[in-house]
């Protein structure tokens with residue numbers, strides 16, 4: 001099964017060239033003039049000005065409809081390969097694990113790609129396919145694969161794209177479990193890894209100059225410090241050296257950031273967060289070119305990372321309101337971040353929309369909103385911050401983010417409890433750090449709750 005390093009590298013280089021060609025202005029012109037019969041007028045009228053910036057490479061088969069519209073209709077009314085032969089407005093949950101064929105000729109037509117259908121649930125499912133089309137449209141991708149979790153999406157991507165002998169470069173700030181997988185597990189498979197500081201472009205250039213880097217992988221924004229990387233710049237540097245770029249865009253959501261339009265080759269999400277949006281389903285997704293997703297899909301089938309059709313349906317339902325939810329979360333977070341940065345009991349606020357943030361200019365250039373997570377350091381110690389958290393009445397003390405309900409956590413007590421000061425220091429985790437994931441509750445209610453809890457310190 002393992003392909004030699006040089007074969008994979010050659011195919012990845014070809015892939016990079018194809019991707020660059022796909023994004024030429026001429027191609028873009030052609031893509032934007034495509035229209036679906038009968039819906040052009042409606043979707044042209046529905047265009048959202050905020051999305052103009054992000055509409056660099058519309059998914060094939062779609063007009064330049066807004067994200068809010070695509071989230072509702074892509075894969076359903078605007079179907080490419082999704083659910084066929086139904087006039088139900090709600091996408092049916094196709095629970096069958098296997099699909100039957102009318103005759104051997106019918107089966108052969110399917111095998112030869114002359115008839116679109118499904119064979120076995122681990123390889124694909126009509127309900128999951130609708131969800132894949134929706135995310136595909138939102139990410140302006142050629143292809144999307146939905147997986148059983150965000151971690152499954154990350155692991156499948158790394159295993160599929162980095163062969164033994166390959167080299168992964170990532171940042172010291174990327175999602176901690178992905179970092180652990182890269183450091184501890186990939187090394188046992190003969191894959192080298194290098195960790196660079198997200199802000200240190202010179203260090204990244206120096207590693208790329210070694211000429212053997214297969215994949216660069218990072219989150220943007222990061223968790224919990226909301227640091228951002230210049231995706232366009234990094235993609236350009238990486239592509240010059242034949243290195244693929246994968247961005248975990250979970251904290252942005254597909255509404256606020258579209259890494260593929262900025263030059264990334266792959267975008268992954270923990271769909272558990274903003275995409276599903278209700279703290280009730282675990283899932284992941286990977287979007288990119290047909291060629292790369294086909295390679296990852298083959299590994300995904302071996303790994304058995306299929307999501308259940310019931311979970312896919314819940315995400316489809318959640319996705320329909322994603323634009324509304326995220327716009328509310330963006331607004332609430334921005335207002336709270338501005339209020340907190342001027343509050344006498346707050347030492348520091350991490351939110352890239354703030355002008356004081358070192359990542360403000362980068363974030364402004366590549367995001368259309370800044371998301372629902374705001375982190376801040378309270379002017380108190382571990383126990384004082386615990387009192388603040390316990391005095392909050394509305395948010396749940398819980399990990400995760402991106403859902404309707406606001407969640408709050410103190411990383412020193414949640415993910416870093418029992419860890420050494422050195423480990424916390426390495427990760428920039430102070431005892432007084434709070435991570436808030438704003439939900440869709442009314443801003444004034446959240447504000448009043450936070451202000452009364454700060455009084456309790």
Ligand SMILES: Cc1ncc(COP(=O)(O)O)c(C=O)c1O
Pocket residue numbers: 149150151152175219223248250251269270271272282283284400
């Ligand atoms: C940025 C980021 N990526 C990936 C993951 C993993 O996602 P999941 O929990 O859906 O496996 C998480 C989970 O918190 C995350 O925050």
